[in-house]
Amino acid sequence: MTLGNILITGGASGLGAATVKAVTQHGGTPLVIDRQNLDDDIAFQCADLADTAAVDAAVRALADGVDGRIDGVFTAAGIDSCGKLDDVAAKEWERVIHVNLLGTAAVIRAALPYLKATHGRIVTCASTLGINAVADATAYCASKFGVVGFSRALAAELAGEVGVTTLIPGGMYTPFFDGRTEQYKPPPDAKLNKPQDVAETVVFALSQPAGCEVREMVVCSSTEVARAMAGLRAGRVHLPHRAVPVPARRRATGRARSAAQSQLSRTAWRPHGRAAGRARDCATAP
Numbered sequence: 530m531t532l533g534n535i536l537i538t539g540g541a542s543g544l545g546a547a548t549v550k551a552v553t554q555h556g557g558t559p560l561v562i563d564r565q566n567l568d569d570d571i572a573f574q575c576a577d578l579a580d581t582a583a584v585d586a587a588v589r590a591l592a593d594g595v596d597g598r599i600d601g602v603f604t605a606a607g608i609d610s611c612g613k614l615d616d617v618a619a620k621e622w623e624r625v626i627h628v629n630l631l632g633t634a635a636v637i638r639a640a641l642p643y644l645k646a647t648h649g650r651i652v653t654c655a656s657t658l659g660i661n662a663v664a665d666a667t668a669y670c671a672s673k674f675g676v677v678g679f680s681r682a683l684a685a686e687l688a689g690e691v692g693v694t695t696l697i698p699g700g701m702y703t704p705f706f707d708g709r710t711e712q713y714k715p716p717p718d719a720k721l722n723k724p725q726d727v728a729e730t731v732v733f734a735l736s737q738p739a740g741c742e743v744r745e746m747v748v749c750s751s752t753e754v755a756r757a758m759a760g761l762r763a764g765r766v767h768l769p770h771r772a773v774p775v776p777a778r779r780r781a782t783g784r785a786r787s788a789a790q791s792q793l794s795r796t797a798w799r800p801h802g803r804a805a806g807r808a809r810d811c812a813t814a815p
Contacts, residue, residue, distance in 0.1 A: 630672045
């Protein structure tokens with residue numbers, strides 16, 4: 530299956546830039562929305578995702594440049610504002626929601642008529658902090674939990690018309706952590722993913738044949754097992770090589786939960802101090 534024209538937000542850096550390269554390498558044509566200009570010869574529109582009107586105009590302009598055909602969308606753009614709720618300025622806190630959640634919805638809404646025409650695909654970008662909440666990240670967690678819920682509802686709404694996949698990435702070696710105080714940066718020994726590896730999973734989801742859907746993908750470092758506890762709350766018991774669905778868990782709740790918790794007790798991160806804990810949890814955000 531050919532990728533076709535793929536609209537990518539945040540395509541100037543990080544996972545977005547890696548996905549631009551991956552789409553190109555796999556024969557597709559990236560169409561980028563970002564606030565930063567691109568150096569490459571790639572179709573690009575500058576827009577702030579918090580500005581719905583600007584997003585609508587950017588999507589239309591990019592679509593017009595490819596004869597109105599958009600085959601896929603990947604919403605990679607995202608920001609964060611770390612700190613306690615009463616320490617983060619209200620406007621900064623709200624901007625995280627506007628960009629990460631409302632911006633995701635705005636891009637998809639604008640692209641939806643084109644996607645319905647091509648029976649295209651959407652890959653939204655959540656985070657492991659969208660399935661597991663931590664302190665000092667209320668804005669980011671709220672936005673990414675929102676992306677997960679939005680994506681699941683959208684998948685139900687568009688079933689049979691447009692494919693919807695939720696990417697739930699762990700931490701990556703990207704500029705996402707630049708400019709933070711040390712307590713909110715990954716520690717030196719943090720194991721993160723390469724964005725180019727995660728980008729390949731985006732291409733995989735976008736490349737599925739008609740009728741085949743990849744609904745959710747948790748893509749993280751091979752040592753990031755502490756997030757397995759989120760699976761317990763979400764209805765699955767995640768063990769190293771398998772996931773036990775809810776019906777099976779009900780038949781063997783004690784045994785499965787005991788095994789999962791035993792695994793976590795042996796392998797979960799054990800940071801010292803609240804700030805260290807937040808820094809390590811920050812390392813799981815895209």
